[in-house]
Amino acid sequence: MSWTDERIDQLKGMWERGLTASQIADELGGVSRNAVIGKAHRLGLQSRPSPVKANETPKKAAAPAPRKPAPTPEVEAPRAAAPVAPAPAAPVRAPAAAAPAAPAAPAPAPAAAAGDDAPTPAPQPRIISVGPGGFLRQGPGDQQAPIPPAPPRRLVPAKPSAEIADKTSLLDLTERICKWPMGHPGEADFHFCGETVNPGFPYCVEHCGRAYQAQLPRGTRRPPPPLPFGGPRVR
DNA sequence: CCCTGATTCGC
DNA sequence: GCGAATCAGG
Numbered sequence: 001m002s003w004t005d006e007r008i009d010q011l012k013g014m015w016e017r018g019l020t021a022s023q024i025a026d027e028l029g030g031v032s033r034n035a036v037i038g039k040a041h042r043l044g045l046q047s048r049p050s051p052v053k054a055n056e057t058p059k060k061a062a063a064p065a066p067r068k069p070a071p072t073p074e075v076e077a078p079r080a081a082a083p084v085a086p087a088p089a090a091p092v093r094a095p096a097a098a099a100p101a102a103p104a105a106p107a108p109a110p111a112a113a114a115g116d117d118a119p120t121p122a123p124q125p126r127i128i129s130v131g132p133g134g135f136l137r138q139g140p141g142d143q144q145a146p147i148p149p150a151p152p153r154r155l156v157p158a159k160p161s162a163e164i165a166d167k168t169s170l171l172d173l174t175e176r177i178c179k180w181p182m183g184h185p186g187e188a189d190f191h192f193c194g195e196t197v198n199p200g201f202p203y204c205v206e207h208c209g210r211a212y213q214a215q216l217p218r219g220t221r222r223p224p225p226p227l228p229f230g231g232p233r234v235r
Numbered sequence: 236c237c238c239t240g241a242t243t244c245g246c
Numbered sequence: 247g248c249g250a251a252t253c254a255g256g
Contacts (some may be wrong), residue, residue, distance in 0.1 A: 035249050036242060
């Protein structure tokens with residue numbers, strides 16, 4: 001496998017989202033964890049805290065390197081601040097593995113009943129800022145139930161086909177289609193959001209807002225929201 | 236042991 | 247430029 005523009009872009013995105021190198025590696029496929037790390041460095045992506053580099057050691061304290069003597073007088077290289085420019089990419093993969101998800105707490109949400117979904121009926125007065133991708137940032141307290149858990153909805157046996165006729169199915173998904181699941185897989189009317197995605201992300205702006213939250217200072221950060229699947233079924 | 240990211244260096 | 251091998255901390 002080679003580093004195509006697309007793959008590089010995916011790497012950037014996932015790296016910035018805080019996925020581990022291992023995760024990124026097998027999401028991309030065909031590359032090792034080391035390859036990912038190596039590439040990330042070559043790209044100038046500065047990683048978040050590495051477990052081994054917690055404290056800064058200005059001088060080479062340990063010289064256990066039996067590899068080769070490198071008497072090269074290193075000149076202090078200025079840290080280039082990385083202006084994170086989200087490049088519009090095309091995430092080809094499905095979001096199943098490491099994305100958003102599951103209803104930790106069942107919250108009655110008037111999800112898609114038929115036809116149009118208006119997941120944000122009430123105006124949100126507490127918009128914080130706009131994230132790098134263009135989606136709305138949320139504070140930790142602003143995080144809502146990640147997904148409308150299967151709402152009190154009854155399946156209509158009579159006209160199943162017509163019911164999902166205009167909904168986005170798995171086969172309809174492209175890189176530009178929001179892959180946020182509506183309902184639960186296996187259900188007759190399970191479908192995907194289908195909105196146009198936020199460039200560089202697998203979801204539309206609205207669902208990016210749900211899936212990702214602002215990177216907060218370490219320590220004050222919360223664990224990421226649960227994934228779309230895996231939560232308790234709500235029936 | 237497992238995991239993590241950083242670094243080196245032969246290719 | 248790439249990434250396996252290696253290092254080193256959790």
